[in-house]
Amino acid sequence: MSLERPLNQGMPVIRKKMLNKRLKQNLTGYAFIGPFVIGFLSFTLIPMIVSLYLSFTKYNLFASPTWVGLDNYIKMFTNDPKYLQSLKVTFTYVFLGVPLRLMFALFVAMILNTSSRAVGAYRTIYYLPSIIGGSVAVSIMWRNIFSDTGIINGFLGLFGIGPVSWFGDPQAALFMLITLSVWQFGSSMLIFLAGLKNIPGEMYEAASVDGAGFFRKFFKITLPLLSSVILFNLVMQTISAFMTFVPAYIISKGEGGPMDGTMLYSLYLFRQAFMFNNMGYASAMAWVMLLIVGIMTGILFKTSRSWVFYESEGGK
C-alpha cells in the first residue's frame, strides 16, 4: 500500500501533485462505494448501536430497558442449557451441511456446464427446489418423505435398516434438516456455474493437447481458476448457515424439537426476541453470533491468501 505511506521525499510541487492524486483516488473510491456508505450510515448503523446497547439491558419491547450489565452474556454461558444446545446444533449443522452442499453444488455445476438445450432444462430443474425455498409445501413434503411410511424409510428398509424415527430422535431430525439444505443447493450451483463460465475454454483445450486427463485438468485449471468463487461460496454459505432460520422453523413448527434437536441459533434467538419478548437477551445472543461468525469468516479470509488465485493481483 505505497499510497498510504507518507511521502516525505521529493519537491513540494511533486508532493502537492501526489497529494492531489491521493485525494482524487480517495474521492473516486468513495464515490463508488458511496451508496453503501450512505445506506449503512442511514439505515443500519444506528439500529446496530441500539441493539448493542440493548444487549446490556433487560428489555421487553414495551417498558423502557433497564441496564443489567453483563448479565445476559453471563446467563448465556452459565445458566441456559438451551442456549448451549442451540450452539451445538448450529455448529453441527454448519460443519456438516456447508461442505456437503458445496461439493454437491460444484459437482452438479460441472456436469451442467455445457450449453446444449437439454442441459438448460436440467439447470432449471435443479434450481427449482431452491425457488420453493421456505414454502409450506416444502415443509409438508419433507415431513412426508421422512415419515415412518415415507420414501426414505422404505429405501433404508431395503438394506434391513430402520425404520428410523426422524421426528423422534434429535440427531436424526438434525440430519433431516441438513439433507433439506443440501437439496436446496441451487444458489451455490448457480454461482459456481457463473464462475465456470469465466474459465476460458482454450485453457482446457491446451491442456488436452498436452495430454492432461480429467483429474489433472480439474486440479490444475478448474480449482485454481474457480478459487475466488469457491471462497465466496464458502464464506457466504458459512454465514448463511449460521443464520439459517426458515427450514428449522418450518420443520419443527417453530419449536426446535424434538427435544431441541433442531433448535438452530437463529430459531432460539427468534423465540427469545418475539415469542418471549426478551429483546435484551436476544440482542446479546445476536452479538455473540456476530463474534462467532466474524471469527470463522476471518479464518477463512486469512487462509484464503494461500489458496485463492486472483488474476487481477498478478497470479497470487
Add this chain to the structure above:
Amino acid sequence: MKKKPALLAAALLLVTVLSGCGGKSENTGASTAPANTGGSGNSNKEVTLRIAWWGSDNRHTYTQQIIDMYEEQNPNVKIEAEYASFDDYWKKLAPQAAANRLPDIIQMDISYINQYGSNGQLEDLAPYLNNQIQVGDVNENVLSTGNIEGKQYGIPMGVNVLGLNYDPALLKKAGVDSIPENWTWDQYKEIALKARDAGLFMDGSMTADVFFNYYLRSNGFSLYNNDGSALGYEDDNLFVEFFGMLSGLIEEGAVPTQDKLSQNKGVIEESDIVKGTGIGVWQWSNQYVSLQKAVNRPMALAPMPGPGMEKGLYMQPSMYWSITSNSAAKEEAAKFIDFWTNSEEANLIIKGERGVPISNKIKEALGGSLSEAEKQVFEFVAEMEPKTSPMSPPVGSPEVVALLTDLAEQLNFGKIEPDAAAAQFRTEANAILANR
C-alpha cells in the same frame, strides 16, 4: 466521472434528511408517549379507525363485510383494516408498540393480553362499559376474563370450553356405547385402553399448559398465581399425576407416540381422527366446527373428566377486542366494539367463528341460522356454562408455556422422570415469572 456530483448531492441530501431522525430514534426503548386522548366527543366528526386482527382468509372476508356494514351505518367513520396470520400478527404488533403506532382496535390473545396491558399499551375499558359498550346481556364470569387486577383490558369476542371432540361410531367400535355421565380420569384411562385393544388410538394427547391448568383447577389450584408472579400450586404430585397419566397412555399404546404426534402437529388433516384411526381430540369448543368439516363424519362433544370438573372448567375467551392507549379516538373505537358485541345483523355474519357470542340475546337470535356443527357447539357451551367457575386471571407467560410443552415432550419420549420434570418446571418457571 459525470455521475459523481450527482451522487454526492444525493448523499448530502440523505444525510441531512436522516440526521434529523438519528437522535430521535434512540428513544426506541422508551415505551409509551402520553396517550393522545380527546378525539371524538362529537359523533358526527370524521374519524378514521385502524383495526387489526389475525386469522385466515375466511375470517378476513367476513370481518371486512362487517366493517363495510358499520361504515355504511356510520358515515363519519372510516375503518382501515390490517390483518395477518397468527404468527405474523405478533411480529407486526411488537415494533408498532415500540414505535407508538399501534392501531386503535386490536385483537388480543389470552397469552399476550397481560403483557400488552400491564405495559401500558391497552386502555382500561371499565369506564366504557354500559356507556359506549353495552354488556347488560353478558355473563359476569365471561366479562371478567378480560379483567386483570381491576382493569378491563379487553372485551371477549366469544367463549370456548374444553372438551373431547369425538366420533361416536369409533367409540362404539372400541366397545364403549357412550361417554359416561360425569366421567372420571380413571374411566377415561379405561376407555383409552379399550380403544387400544380395538386397534384405535384414544386421542392425540393434550396441550400441556391448557389441560394441566384444568387439572390443577379441578384440584383447587391453578397454573399461575393471581398476579402471575409465581406458579399457583405447591404440590408437585399434581404434576407427576397428570403428566404421568399422559405419558403412561403413550407407553400403553392408547395414544400415538410422541414422534408421531410431532410429525403430524398443526395439520388437522394428518390427525388420527380424520384418518379414522383415532376416536377423538381434546380441544377448545370453537375448534370443533373445522375439525368436524375435516373429519366429515358425525361427531359429538363430551365434557371434561372429573373429579372436580365444575371447579376446573371455565369459560375461556377465544380472543378479545382491546383499545390501545395511543388511540386518538377511543370512544369511536368503543362504539365499534359495541356493534360487534350487540348487533344482530353483524353476528349473523360472524356466526360464532370467533367463539360463542358473549351476549345472551345474540346467542338466542342466532339459533336458526346455524349449521349442524355450529349448533352442536352452541348447545355444548350452553350446557357447560352453568357448570363453569370464574377463569383464573390471564397472566400466563409464553415462555412458561414453552417450558412446560418441552418438559411434557421429554416425558412422552421417556427421557425424563415425572418427579424430576416437576421439580425442574417449578424452579425454572418460577425464575421466569419472578423476573418479568
Add this chain to the structure above:
Amino acid sequence: MRNKLKWPVYHILIGGLAIVMLYPILWMIMSSFKESRLVFATARQLIPDPWVWGNYSQGWEGIAGYSFGVFIKNSLVIVIIATIGAVLSSSLVAFGFARNKFVGHGLWFGIMMMTLMLPADVVLVPQYVIYTKLGWLDSIRPIVVPQFFGVPFFIFLMLQFIRTIPQELDEAATIDGCGKFRLYYNIILPLIRPSMATAAIFSFYWRWEDLLGPVLYLNSPAKYTVSMGLKMFLDSESVSNWGPMFAMSVISLVPVMIIFFIFQKQIVEGISTSGLKG
C-alpha cells in the same frame, strides 16, 4: 462429455437426479388439482383423483375482496424496483472495492461483511422506528429504498468476479484515456454480466418470497404481496384451504421461473459468446 458412449450414462445419471429434485414440485402442482380435504389423505398418490380445477378460481378470488392478481401486481412492483436497485448499486460498490485504493478500504469491507453477520431480528425494531420517523410506513419504501444502497451479498459476489479479471485490461483502458467511470461502465460491467445475472435471479427471488418486510411495513390489504397472500390460506387453528394455497403457490412460481429462464442464459452465454477473454 463429447464421447458418444458417455451420453446415455450421463443422461440416466443426471435425469434420475432430476426426478429426485423435481418430485416435491410435482407433488405441489398435483396437490393444487386435488380437493383440499384429500391433499393429505392422498399425499402418497401423485395423480389427483378426481381432478379439481376450482382451486385456481377460488384462490384467484383472493381475500376480502382483493384478488390474487392484486397481490401479484404489488409483488412485481416491489421486486422489479428492488432488483434493479440492488444489481446496479451493488455493481458500482463492488467495482469501488475491487479497482480503487482509498483510505478505509479494509474498514468498509469489514463493516460490509459485519452487516451480514448480525441477525436481522435485533435491528428490526430500531429500523422500524427510523422508517416511522421518515413517514415511510404503509409504503413500499422501507422495502425497496435500502436496496439502492448496495446489497452486501451481491457486492461481495461481483467483487469476487471482478477480481478474476486481469488488471492489464484496466491499464490498457486507462492509457486510452478512459476515466474510472468509463472503465467501470465500458469494460467491467460487460465482463461481469454472469454475476449480475446471478444477482438479478437471487434478488428477484428473495424479494418475491420475502415475508418479513411486507408484514412489518405494509398495513393496507390493498398493498399486500404474494407471500402474505399465500399465508392467508393457512390457519394453524382450523382447517386450511390447502387446495387454493397450492394452486396460488404454483402461480407464484411462474414469474420466478421466467426470470430464471431469461437470466440463466446470460450466465451460460455471457462470456463464451462475448469472447473477450484469452
